Amino acid sequence: MRIEYFQLIDRIVDLNLADKTIRTEARVPDASTIFEGHFPGLPLMPGVLLIEAMAQTSGWLIIGLTRFTRMPFFAALKQAKLRSFVTPGQSLSLSAELLHEGSGFAMTKADIHCDGKLACNAEITFRLVEFPNPEFRANMDRMATLLEFPREALAHG
């Protein structure tokens, strides 16, 4: 996790296009300037960043389902529950499933487990648009490689 760069997941563990599900993992860094302010004496992973991590996990699912033809942008959040503190150094298991793919939008249900316990969950709505420009698309390709996006799943899904 490169928290300051908004890279909130480390690896895509599984992408199942038939079931429309994805699993990712991330490790909260031991140190970050963010923890200096959130909070002094009690460093906690900000809840908004946990939500962003769920959104990124969902986003890669949608990118897979749309076969890199659409970029999902976070549009709405429902039923968000932050159930326990997440602290530096903890490992996170994230998952998401598609609730609905509409025309130009998609909805997912996502959660994060930490030490085997549900840490947070939410339903997220995305607007789906064409990649704004080739640079953007190329960067997403680089990110996909970095996250070990299973491109073979696109051939079988």
Place this chain on the structure above:
Amino acid sequence: MPSTFDTVANIISETCDIPRETIKPESHAINDLGIDSLDFLDIAFAIDKAFGIKMPLEQWTQEVNDGKATTEQYFQLNNLCTRIDELVAAKGA
């Protein structure tokens, strides 16, 4: 069995907290009911689910943006319901 309009009006009322009695067939979702594009995603989700269709919002929006259609053709409720009925019929064909 409720009409397409009743189903759509109920969805809009529940999703956007708009009094049901103010929603008429001639109401324009955007201009009269004040529904914005984000709220319309929730409505589209509920309509897609209720009718087992996928409303082609991207295509409709593109047509409006290109000047090939007016928003009334897709977002005035009686017209929207006609589009929904057409999509349902196409699904069963």
